[in-house]
Amino acid sequence: MVEIDNIYLKYGDDTILKGINCTIREGECILFTGESGSGKSSIINSINGLATKYDGAEFLGDVKVFDKIVNNMDIVQISMLISSVFQNPKTHFFNVNTTLELLFYLENIGLSREEMDERMSDMLVHFPIKHLLNRSIFKLSGGEKQILCVAASYISGCKIIVLDEPSSNLDETYIDVLSNMLSMLKKLGITLILAEHRVYYLMGIVDRVFVIKNGELIKQYEKEEFLSLSGGMLEELGIRALIKTNLNVRCKGENSEKKELTIKNLSFEIGQFRSLELKDISFDFGKIYGIIGKNGCGKSSFARCFLGLEKKCKDEIYLFGKRLSKKERLKLSAFVMQDVNHQLFSNTVEKEVILGTSGITQSEVDNVLNCLGLLELKEKHPMSLSGGQKQRVAIASVLCKKSKLIFFDEPTSGMDYKNMVKISRIVKEMKRKDNIVFIISHDQEFLNMTVDEVVNMEEYSIY
Missing domain, CATH: 3.40.50.300 (P-loop containing nucleotide triphosphate hydrolases)
Structure with a gap:
């Protein structure tokens, strides 16, 4: 389905990718991981065409999707085959209303109202996110925004979805939601290609793992082989834990007697139905x-x-007894x-x-x-x-x-x-x-x- 054939990618004088070769089969979940700056996102952006069509990178080799060469297609043609989910969901949006955002791509490819309604109904069957419809995107949490991005990628009808660090700004609850959504996408036959550092939530989904270092593909693992790697080997490769880590730090106790930095009062309205209220909390230098x-x-x-x-925040904050x-x-x-x-x-x-x-x-x-x-x-x-x-x-x-x-x-x-x-x-x-x-x-x-x-x-x- 996706063939990456000896690709090299350059930005100016910097060669980012150096002879990457791999084949991704239909319906697979593939993970690219490795150290920061190693070229993972550049592989994603070579597959979806953004590296050359948007960022102006120099490109050698071929990326083929359904036997079509990506670099020979324009960005509109590529978007009919591949959908993208970015690290920062803000870069995904074109509308301020959530429902309009979900329908935006469908309107642009000329679907009828009936077809759009069918796709929306199908999406809600697989992803119960009706509570996110007809809301202001500005009032969504970071987790809700990322869920909306994944849902928009599915409703597009693309058979390939690439995701660049989709969990990086999510809490534990929304990582679980993201994992469940990806699992459902895989069951529906969607090919998933991810670049990630936080990998534990993918271990029940992923088929193969490619480790990238300094722009080169240095290791390829089947899932079971990857799961058997020792902690030392994972650290050497720059890879995070393969199982969820539980927080074991104590919660802040009662205020200290020092009271070096004290929040006497802090009141702020976060949104229409939520506010922050902190009183008499002290922190130590x-x-x-x-x-x-x-x-x-x-x-x-x-x-x-x-x-x-x-x-608009109302506050009384003191440092060594002096209000700041x-x-x-x-x-x-x-x-x-x-x-x-x-x-x-x-x-x-x-x-x-x-x-x-x-x-x-x-x-x-x-x-x-x-x-x-x-x-x-x-x-x-x-x-x-x-x-x-x-x-x-x-x-x-x-x-x-x-x-x-x-x-x-x-x-x-x-x-x-x-x-x-x-x-x-x-x-x-x-x-x-x-x-x-x-x-x-x-x-x-x-x-x-x-x-x-x-x-x-x-x-x-x-x-």
Whole structure:
């Protein structure tokens, strides 16, 4: 069904893929995995044509789908055969209404109203998501948005769906939902091709696993062979755990006597039917706190409120007994966003990490870049990097600023095992007696090895 024949992919002077060969059979579920920046997403974008048709990459070799050469087709023809689900669901949408989004592709290929109704009814039989219809996309949680993307891919009628890190921003509940949806798609005969770091939820679905490193396909495993790999071998290949990791960090206890940083009151309306309400909660300097909870419960809203970025938030926050204004909190803080594309401004990695800093030496900058595996990329444009590499650039910029209050929003999104461990080690090393680190994350494997205590934001989310 899909034949990848000796493909090479280049962006400028950088060769990203180097002689990739594989054949994917009809109805298979195939996983491409490996370290961040190894070329997994580039394989996905070679199959769906985006690498050449949208990103302007140089391409050698052939990708054939149903014996048709992808590079000889225009993007409309490709879209009739292959549907795509991206890491960030926001990049998928063309409408603000969920039902219109599901029907958008069908309208564009000229289906009648009757045919569209039939496909919608069929989709709702297999995926009971009627509760998502006729809603504002802006009011969906991250998990709901990703579910909508998968449903839209199915309703398109394409027999091949490619997915690029679809679980990276999902909580445990929505990962289970995604897994069930993919299992159903496979039962319906859809060919699934995924690039993923978080692999445990695919182990009941996947048929074969391809490991990519430095743009080359270095290993190919049948499912049972892959499941038999030792923990040491998985770590060497940069692959995450094959079974679900349970959180084993203690929840934050009663307020400490120190009361160094205290939220006397924080009140914010997240949506029409939900608000955050925090009262008399204290945090200690020299600690790392994990901020956990389901998609949509207010974790990122909490960070934005604390940083003073939400004008409508009502708050009283004290540092050593002195009330801090929104402006003062922002000045004391550093923030790595979930979508780091919003905070990359410079034309080289090195310039990006020193932006807004003062008094830092070149050796200190190089040391931070080296610790994060970015030293060889310091002259590259940040927007030319992979998702995981961009995340590390944003983290490097925070490390160079040495702020007192540090927030990370999903810092291991799109991160392989080796870099997850590296980020964990660096975050723990940056913990000082004069700072507090907050990490918003669904990544229980990462939280277990990194944080001192967790705060479940669901306890403060009021309906």
